[in-house]
Amino acid sequence: MIKAILIFNNHGKPRLSKFYEHYTEDTEQQIIRETFHLVSKRDENICNFLEGGLLIGGSDNKLIYRHYATLYFVFCVDSSESELGILDLIQVLVETLDKCFENVCELDLIFHVDKVHNILAEMVMGGMVLETNMSEIITQVEAQGKMEKSEAGITGAPARAVSAVKNMNLPEMPKNINIGDISIKVPNLPSFK
């Protein structure tokens, strides 16, 4: 399982952090700092794996990282992940970012944090690899982009007006859960078989 995905620059400034296990805010910051400290010390021509993570608990964990220009991409994984597999996953992530942003650079990650998160969410879910096919990921992200566009701007206004009205009737909508009523109905629940 992937425990955490961190992206930071050569000076240790975090550009993206995603944890798939719960840590307190402070621990997360400490993990980022220490990881940077460990990774930045290493030369370019030595291997991309680091063992003995005291940070994210247990010797079972290791860090797998890649260094691109100004950014470090670090995956913290446990022993159930294949090292080379993850290394190529980082490559896929970066190539996907590159395709989405056309020549991705550090600034893209800063100003489009949300988009990067979306891409990552398509690749990894709850610490498990969900999708590794670049074109598939891009298709999903673009589909979302389209929906977003259709909702925004003057063209999306009628649809949004409808949804605004709908929201006002919220208590009467079947999807809302009325706590006072014991027989709870979940819409469209087919039989369990």
Place this chain on the structure above:
Amino acid sequence: MSDVVEKTLTALPALFDSQTGAAKITNRLRQLIKSITELTSKHEEENLIKQELSAMKEQVSSPNTTMKQMREIMVRAMYCEMLGYDASFTYIHAIKLAQQGGVLEKREEENLIKQELSAMKEQVSSPNTTMKQMREIMVRAMYCEMLGYDASFTYIHAIKLAQQGGVLEKRVGTFTPHFHSSPYITSITHAQEIIRRKAVLALYKFYLIAPNQVQHIHAKFRKALCDKDPGVMTSSLHIYLQLIRESPDSYKDLTGSFVTILKQVVGGKLPLDFNYHSVPAPWLQIQLLRILSLLGKEDQSTSELMYEVLDESLRRAEMNHNITYAILYECVKAVYTIHPKAELLEKAARCIGNFVLSPKINLKYLGLKALTYVVQHDAKLALQHQMTIIECLDHSDFTIKRETLELLFRITNAQNVTVIVEKMLDFLRSCNDEHTIIHLVGKVAELAEKFAPDNSWFIQTMNDVFSIGGDLLQQDVPNNFLRLLAEGSESKEEDDQLRLYAVDSYLTVLKGHTSHLPQCFLQVMSWVLGEYAHLQESVDQREVIRLLTQLLDQRSVSSETRVWILSALTKISEGQTDLILDLAESLSSSQDTVLRQQAQELRHLSQESQLHEWALPRGAPWDGIEVDSSLSFLDGFVSEALAAGAAPYKPPHQRQEELCEDRALNLEPYGFSLPVSLSSCSITDRQSPTLLSVSSGLSGNSTELSQKAGCLILEGVKRVWGKDGYLPQKKRSTPPVDEPSAAVQPPGQQEAAERIEPRPDPLTQNQDKQQLASSLFVGLGVGSAMSLLGKSEAPPPRFRKKPHPHESSSSSSSGTSERSSDSSSRSSRNTTNSFLYGSLLEKEPATSISAFDHTPKSTTANGLAQNKDTKEDRRANTSQILGGDMVIVRPSTIQDKHPPSVSSDLTALLPADLKDLPHSDVISLTSDPSLSLSSCRLFRDEALLLVIFISNCTETVIKDVAVQLTCEELKTVSLRGNVVDCLEARSTSVCHYALLMDDPHTNVSFTGTVSYQTQPGHTNTLPFSGTLSTADFIRPLVVTTEEYGKLWLSLSHDVKQNLKLLTDAGDPLRTTLNSLKDALQLHVVDIIGSEGIVACRLLSGAPCLLHCRVNGTALAMWLRSPHPALPDCILYHCQRALAHH
């Protein structure tokens, strides 16, 4: 309607605003980022962010904020979170927004909601959360659930809440768990592939969090595996990898399917979409290979199924790309994990060669890892790559070096140990990573102990270990070392030589600079010097004392170490009164109480040489030490003190409870209600003046202490208590003959050691390496030609430890009998567990009996007779159990149909194998128009079976009945029949839970829900609850009087109390004990005169011994148990049983 229109109108301007809003968004974030980058100090940044956050807070709570702005705020909040600032106030808004907003908002908010969930998690587990807050959290959790996020951690709290709270809480409580899994289950059949995929992963996550609650969806996993879309199948492999890792045997039948899948993937049958660098679905292949290796482990027939496909994979993966190497690596590992096949092994070995020889550093690393794994099976493989390994040893990369040493560790034998340990120590000296040091130092110590060629080397190496490892060392390294020295091997002479070496080398060390030595090393040295300094006759004892005293004066020495040093001094102080008195004088004013006490002891002992000899005899064997952890020799003293009016001692846990009791306001409204109620009755009783609660409480304390501190302190400080105070079990032995040890070192070793000295000449360097190689890999080639079995042929360790039976009695206060019963019950638990688990997976339908299908065949008279029969049976069984015969539990098989029974007695519906067990009456739990629930307790010998009868009262079929039982205090060992697909009209299904109680509570309540569908798509839930008492979890403990006596002394927690004596019959004691026996399933061991001894045990293993004596009209009851709370519970039930009588 009018207000709807009004609201629409107010919303409209915001909609038209949105275009300008879009521009604004990026501007605000851009501004923020820009200003952050312009700042120079961390302090300024903090201020700025704080400003920003408060501005956001205002905006968020103002009603005029549009959705677009809201979304922008969320993005900024996310950015702040990433920088490490707390923006938790936005979470709830995020949820709101996500509910109303479009797709974009949803995505955005997902991240924040995750944060929200984790914040809730913290709140939930904090004990200060009030009920009201809790309720609010639950509602929020439900919100999140509704949006499809996983808030399952709140379920258990929801249920607790439902137990305590009013109607509203109850609704919330029962609702949440049920709500959970259904959306995922529905979406598993969703038309869109990506959704199915995500649903599968969500289910997996849910499985990880609460494995018991998803047993009914295992079938869905299989469905996912057979999904027509390969993506969904890939996701389901995550689940199977986990499941198979837990129990490979249950999934052997799937091997064929996995092999077929892999074959198709390798053969390129997948669509081209799945290719990555023209390799078909590499991640999928890796996953599959891992699963196969788990399945084929130590199983020849399964392994044979996969030889072909492994061969194929090895052959195909020849392209030169990273990802193919990843597959190859997994392949090689699989080949070496499953049942070996010569041909495949050969191919795999060649692959490893490719890895190791590769110029790419990552591949080299993996090659080393593979070698490390493989040499356990075949040490010869390392020989082929010796030169590479030597190169890697000098590699600049830390990770590679470490991996190489790991590999060397695996191939160490008696011949190359010196060289390898030398290399490891070199590495350690230059290493500054704490984790690596701890890890490697332990390995060095292990090697040294196993293969040490001679004494001096061993001691020297251990010195290095202690000084490098320092205080990072794990406690067992010094412990093992000291035990080795103390207990020695078979021959006394050798032992003394080893000790002599140790003393010599430590004296040398102490003469040098000592300030930099780690505490742990100092402790070891002082212990050894204290014990064995007298062996070295050439050294003046005064010199030793002087050296040790010097240490005491050093500032860097910790107070714990000082205690060690002082006890060493106490041991060797004999006859040096003048030196010692000075020392004792100077320490008697020390700040540290322990030190002061020791100084006192030291002074007394040094003045009275006879006492000294008696208390601290020299050179006695280690076997004779006995620790009376219950301090029973103090009983007389205690009773005297009590007679003089002293307050009885209360163990800490009791005091705690009383504190809770005394508080006027219970400040912990959540979670404490059950235990408090139970403790209150027992405590108030005990406070009445006639009743005594005496325990040699120190014992409780001292055992806890010693457990906490580990056996190190016991060994070092050597404070040995027995029944008569200090135990004089050591005899003074004659000083052994000093004999210069014949350090016989194989000449080859010495040469090898010399050869590795660095030589700067580049020409000879290669040759140098060759020589190093020959010394490193010596003994691997010829010696281990037959070493396919790996470790089994490892030479016996040089220092053989004696078995030490006393270790157990000193480290744990519980007797051996307890342990054995514990282990036996555990093993039986395991077997039943695995059996039940297996049968569940086969989707065997639960017992379902239709009572109305059968025409009554027997007359009422018959039925009565039958009833009587079963009753008699039952009694017979009870007596059997009370008699203490172990009832062997037959693995139960479910009967689908039962012989028709006319009586409505539900117990007749029990499966045949359970019918014979003693059981309680059937109580109705709850009912609604369609279902009625009743329960019954069955007393099995290793668990309590809670049987729930689910009866369909309607004339229609009820579908998808699922029972969920929750109780925090109890442990569910196994369950069966909690899911029934289809319950016929007027029929009853039986579901049973095997429960264990780990921590005794007088009463435990359980809650649960039954969900069912009377018509498709319409799920009803029916909550139920009930209570169980400790008495249900108690079984008789059959011991003889002697065993009882032994056990009594080993137990530490005790409680005394006077109980009512039943005086209505001839022999009051016997009557009272018998009535207790009937009520509580106790075992009466013996009755002698006016005293009786009784024993019982808790199901999870802890015994409880009762000692009763007639005292006028009362029964003085004295209970002892290793478990602090158990006596209280049993006492409570005894009182109740006698009161009811």
